[in-house]
Amino acid sequence: MDNHDVDRVAAWLAESGLRGETELTLLNGFCERCRAIGIAVSRAIVIIDTLHPIYEGRGFRWREDETDEAPLLEFKRDVDGASTESWQSSPFYHLIAKGGGELRCKLHAGETAGFQAIEELRVEGQTDYFAKVHLFAPDAIIGEMDNLASRWTTAQPGGFSDAEISALQHLTPILGLAIKSASLARVPVAVVEAYLGRDAGRRVLAGRMSRGITEKMNAVLWFSDMRGYTTLSETIASDQLIPLLNDYAEAVISAVHGAGGNVLKLMGDGTLAIFTDTDPAAACLSAMRAEADLRQRLAELNARRAVAGEPVSTIYLGLHIGDVFYGNIGSEDRLDFTVVGQAVNEVSRIASMCRSADRHVLFSTAFREALPSDEQGKLVCVGRYALRGVGRAQELFTLDPELVAGR
CATH class of the missing domain: 3.30.450.40 (GAF domain)
Known part of the structure; x- marks a missing residue:
């Protein structure tokens, strides 16, 4: 050497x-x-x-x-x-x-x-x-x-x-x-x-950082939040609040990612996510797999927290499909990579109707119609609702209780 x-x-x-x-x-x-x-x-x-x-x-x-x-x-x-x-x-x-x-x-x-x-x-x-x-x-x-x-x-x-x-x-x-x-x-x-999330992160690292540059796409929209979070946040000890949020966020995000979805935004106890595919029906089925996975995760999580004497809750979920704009929105100094459009407003309103309809998950008419015909029968109508900020009333659907119980 x-x-x-x-x-x-x-x-x-x-x-x-x-x-x-x-x-x-x-x-x-x-x-x-x-x-x-x-x-x-x-x-x-x-x-x-x-x-x-x-x-x-x-x-x-x-x-x-x-x-x-x-x-x-x-x-x-x-x-x-x-x-x-x-x-x-x-x-x-x-x-x-x-x-x-x-x-x-x-x-x-x-x-x-x-x-x-x-x-x-x-x-x-x-x-x-x-x-x-x-x-x-x-x-x-x-x-x-x-x-x-x-x-x-x-x-x-x-x-x-x-x-x-x-x-x-x-x-x-x-x-x-x-x-x-x-x-x-x-x-x-x-x-x-x-x-930013997996997909948005990849897009930003690929150079898609220009303000106002968006892409119009058809996507399944997922909006979920925790039932009774406001009351819980005011009644439980402060050192229990963050673990509570982390536990339920982990269940939601893991379910979405496990089914191929992308989480775009966390808003306190709320989660906005999308599922995309060249075939809208495939995107809807991915979202339904995530919902089923979430139910299982929530059952296990609540059982564990109950044994530990910790407060428990559940997740209200709205699912919709529609056209959105996906990209950079904000000022020259502070951008957000997210989705905007009427469909985003609709899915948040659908999720907010879970309490009134006494259901943990609600699907829009558009979501149900995008499913394959043999899957549409798994959803049952819970009524016609006027959604705040949405121009027309629409029928909302939930999972057939007998199918849920049999899974």
Whole structure:
């Protein structure tokens, strides 16, 4: 191994990072090239925090030998503190606490620096350990993404040579920059999908951000809200309100997404979603699958909350189909990617009629007529209603109670 070999690995890292290769591709390619030039890496881990509603960080692993270990690690947020003690006893935490830097332990000589994790590597036959933590400058921190940690071990007799350690010291910052670039590319995807929804998020990331640019489409519209939410919000303890909203929102959103729908907007306890398909009947059937899934989820949720002595509720749902405008609406400084049109107004009014009709779900006449004929019979008329803000009265339908009971 000479300087030219190390420079070739560095050049590959820079080119691959600019191409936008994934973190695992970068780590795998890097380790293979290191071994090819004489750096006897046998195991490697790189960890970087992220900005994501569920995951706090991601780890990437490589090993020269066969293993059933997953190459990708996703660390969920430690809400209850169960992982805190383990993390605080780790070499990475030690390095971060002292402001970054390196840690080397010559395992073949019995060095472990007092860390159980390093001792386990020694027992498994690793002969040398080299870890490095890069702290980001304050202006370069995004959310909790404030450092990149890497760990390298070898199983060769005598451990790493001085030249191998020097090469790793030179190359790991370049690998870290490439991995940081790949991880940063995931941040806008996570953010826009979390706050705009899957489909709207993809459209925004594709460049559809111009004010007033909309698309006319025919879509099934879903509008749901929680029964008695206003009363609940005024009567339950404040520390129970957010868990209540989260539980019922989770049930609604999971049901919509599970059936291929897109949630566009959360409004307190309300949810606006759409289902689209080139065949309107298929979109309607997807919405009905979501409704059936939601009923099941609500039954399980209410049973769990009742056992825990927590307040329970249910969801009122309106389903409609019609033409809407889908796109960016707002000012030059603040845009919202959503749907507007008379059909949106109608579906919200239909949902609001659930209380008067004493039904958990109501379907518009247009929705029923868009269904295949054999599915239309599953809906029964509950009456003709004048909807506030809608020009004409219309018949509303609900699921045949006998079919619901038999499912």
